[in-house]
Amino acid sequence: MRSGVGEALMKLIADMLSSVRGGRAVFSKLSFEVAGGEALLLTGPNGSGKTTLIRTIAGLLRPAAGQVRLEGGHPEHSLGEECHYVGHLNGVKSTLSVEENAKFWNRFLDGAHEAVETALATFGLSALRDIPAGYLSAGQKRRLGLARVLLARRPIWLLDEPTVSLDEASQAMVAGAVDAHVAAGGMVIAATHVPLGFGKSRELRLGGQAMAA
Template identity: 50%
Template sequence: MSILSVTDLSVARGGVPVLEGLNFSVASGQVLILRGPNGAGKTTLLRTLAGLQPALAGQVICAPDAVAYGAHADGLKSTLTAAENLTFWAGVYGQSGIDAALTAFDLNPLADRPAGNLSAGQKRRLGLARLLVTGRPVWVLDEPTVSLDTASVALFAAAVQAHLETGGAMIVATHIDLGLQAQVLDVTPFRADPKTATGAFDEAFL
């Protein structure tokens, strides 16, 4: 059973279609890895899936409040401690208990340090730990392993594995091998042809 499916999806950035005709679905326990060169439109696609921008055409079928989005930026407040940052996000999502998330990403020793004092990799781990406190089944992640070392990538892979085993799913844009069973979708063939793409707002002007 799929928890997120996409039919005939076209996405646009700045009024120009970048990807078109996308069809895929993700069931619980599955991982979908998006690949493609820089600027191919992976981030645009992920933001559309997260509901931050409207689709140009086609549909994203997904239960409301199923998606947890993780972007390049971690959304951490440097003056709050790691634990306070997580507690805040847990509260926003109506969850409680951040211990499991701290443990999963080996953040317990850092829990009382202000997020501003953490290294880039530690911040990233904290940002990823945020996903665990959202309680949402579908993770939509944009380059989650940036600035993580090998050990941290392994922690992340383990967290994803645990998430999948409890019925979660993940759609991720990444270039490294997480060692997970995954479908891979290369977005390059779906690059929109500026001549034929339909539905763009700018079209009326051409």
């Protein structure tokens, strides 16, 4: 497990980033920076490019112009490998049990062995470990999808609408995990329509006038 000290010196820099989807400019010339120990909330109306931006940072989309880079990251890792990407889909197999799902991502993402217990406990899934994921409610599945961020240590968390279908108690679990990650020097970038209840965060509003608050 890497210490948080190095991560605090990390800096994610988006430089004049533009994206075109389906022949339409989603955002253009977007520049911002996020340092280790910071949480950035992406807000804005539908279609303002929150998901596109998150997927671009994760390396799933190629920007039409500009670039995103990470300073102070692992020299052999691509930016995508430094990121946990949790999109709208949970990456959960319904015929595998909760624990099997967690163990798969734990091993695939090369996380520490103990991380499985921590992740299940943090997201309140320990009691459900033997249940096939197909039996879970939408909120429980979402928590299992989000639990991935704790299954392997990665400095940058990219969360797209993390609290959709979560009740208040579950939202508090997410906020708790995020606050702990930020306190340890990690970075969190979350797209949202609703307040997420993170301890401290900056806001980047997309669509119309973008500005770093």
